[in-house]
Amino acid sequence: xxxxxxxxxxxxxxxxxxxxxxxxLGRNLKKRPGRMQVITEKGVSMLYNLVEETxxxxxxxxxxxIGALFLSSIGGSLIGMTGILRSATSDVSTTLTxxxxxxxxxxxxTIKNSGFKNFLKGYINPLNIVSDIAxxxxxxxxxxxxxxxxxxxxxxxxxxxxxxxxxxxxxxxSNGWAVTGVTAAVxxxxxxxxxxxxxxxxKIFGAVFAGIAVAAALxxxxxxxxxxxLEVGIPAVLSLYFDIFSGGIQALVFSLLTMVYVGMACxxxx
Amino acid sequence: xxxxxxxxxxxxxxxxxxxxxxxxxxxxxxxxLLLKKFLFKPVKKxxxxxxxxxxxxxxEAQASKDEAARxxxxxxxxxxxxxxxxxxxxxxxxxxxxxxETEILTEAKSDAAALLAKAESDIAQEKKKALNxxxxxxxxxxxxxxxxxxxxxxxxxxxxxxxxxxxxxLGEGDD
Numbered sequence: 030x031x032x033x034x035x036x037x038x039x040x041x042x043x044x045x046x047x048x049x050x051x052x053x054l055g056r057n058l059k060k061r062p063g064r065m066q067v068i069t070e071k072g073v074s075m076l077y078n079l080v081e082e083t084x085x086x087x088x089x090x091x092x093x094x095i096g097a098l099f100l101s102s103i104g105g106s107l108i109g110m111t112g113i114l115r116s117a118t119s120d121v122s123t124t125l126t127x128x129x130x131x132x133x134x135x136x137x138x139t140i141k142n143s144g145f146k147n148f149l150k151g152y153i154n155p156l157n158i159v160s161d162i163a164x165x166x167x168x169x170x171x172x173x174x175x176x177x178x179x180x181x182x183x184x185x186x187x188x189x190x191x192x193x194x195x196x197x198x199x200x201x202x203s204n205g206w207a208v209t210g211v212t213a214a215v216x217x218x219x220x221x222x223x224x225x226x227x228x229x230x231x232k233i234f235g236a237v238f239a240g241i242a243v244a245a246a247l248x249x250x251x252x253x254x255x256x257x258x259l260e261v262g263i264p265a266v267l268s269l270y271f272d273i274f275s276g277g278i279q280a281l282v283f284s285l286l287t288m289v290y291v292g293m294a295c296x297x298x299x
Numbered sequence: 300x301x302x303x304x305x306x307x308x309x310x311x312x313x314x315x316x317x318x319x320x321x322x323x324x325x326x327x328x329x330x331x332l333l334l335k336k337f338l339f340k341p342v343k344k345x346x347x348x349x350x351x352x353x354x355x356x357x358x359e360a361q362a363s364k365d366e367a368a369r370x371x372x373x374x375x376x377x378x379x380x381x382x383x384x385x386x387x388x389x390x391x392x393x394x395x396x397x398x399x400e401t402e403i404l405t406e407a408k409s410d411a412a413a414l415l416a417k418a419e420s421d422i423a424q425e426k427k428k429a430l431n432x433x434x435x436x437x438x439x440x441x442x443x444x445x446x447x448x449x450x451x452x453x454x455x456x457x458x459x460x461x462x463x464x465x466x467x468x469l470g471e472g473d474d
Contacts (some may be wrong), residue, residue, distance in 0.1 A: 051338035093335035
């Protein structure tokens with residue numbers, strides 16, 4: 030079992046980045062804020078508002094933890110977009126640790142607010158034990174599964190596109206410079222018409238043809254072995270959903286669930 | 300390539316690596332503490348301070364506005380009361396002057412009437428006195444004339460009666 034895994038490195042990088050960003054955003058605060066400070070304050074007060082709305086005003090002091098959790102989750106998901114590191118959140122070790130931290134916070138708050146006896150009394154119904162186990166597991170696997178699934182889908186897409194690319198470019202290349210030139214000409218014509226008439230579809234097809242021709246030319250002249258040219262474009266669009274949207278949603282869901290569970294364990298004092 | 304490695308690592312992906320979990324836990328705590336110290340606390344403090352300052356400024360502005368309104372109301376009240384006082388004084392003065400005027404007039408009228416009455420009574424008295432004097436004069440003259448004419452004394456009573464008859468006729472003729 031490795032001591033240092035990719036996830037460890039990724040979460041360490043996320044931690045360093047977040048702390049550095051926090052340090053630089055949080056220093057030199059002025060009464061008359063600059064542009065960055067306005068954005069920072071907006072973000073911080075949005076987090077405070079979210080926590081106050083979900084957990085109640087008396088629980089506003091939980092915001093730093095929720096914020097750290099939320100930012101770590103988003104950062105852990107987005108770090109996968111670098112292509113160097115895998116998303117920290119697509120490792121169940123990460124999400125399970127966070128979910129267990131939430132559970133321990135809930136138990137701690139319950140004991141603190143209603144006493145150890147009442148905490149134990151809650152388990153007279155043994156189903157509560159099941160739910161207390163199911164809660165962190167479901168949280169962990171929901172987050173992990175979404176990010177991991179997105180990553181796997183993106184990998185499959187990249188592999189598939191690489192295969193398609195080598196197939197198409199190979200077909201053009203094997204027919205020599207003439208077909209390459211024709212493809213390039215078709216691409217250029219399509220691109221030009223597309224720009225003249227302002228049609229997006231023509232532009233895209235033109236770019237595809239031109240790209241294939243360029244890739245084939247590069248391979249023919251022996252500059253590169255294989256150019257997976259079709260990997261350009263489509264993954265960018267899907268990445269918007271699988272990496273950014275999904276990462277944001279899962280971070281929000283995870284921190285919202287944490288807020289709800291901890292908030293229920295910390296009712297307002299009478 | 301990537302997909303293959305991921306598939307071969309799938310077993311280890313779903314499993315939990317306790318070292319990773321430990322490091323994640325530590326990283327989370329460190330992130331939490333550092334963000335709290337460097338980002339959340341100072342930013343929240345700054346927001347609250349600014350909010351407080353703005354609230355104070357608004358409160359002060361409201362207070363001075365209230366004060367100004369109070370002062371203005373004060374002044375207006377003073378002004379209107381001064382106006383009312385002035386009107387009061389004027390009205391008082393006018394009415395006093397009217398009263399005095401009528402007083403003076405009535406006084407003058409009564410004075411004039413008194414003077415007139417006195418003058419009339421004086422005149423009447425003077426007239427009576429003059430008449431009496433004339434009467435006496437005439438009677439004495441007539442007595443002396445009569446004495447001389449008649450040469451004898453007539454009784455005093457006859458004499459007086461004669462004279463008064465004469466005077467009466469005289470007065471009638473005079474008026």
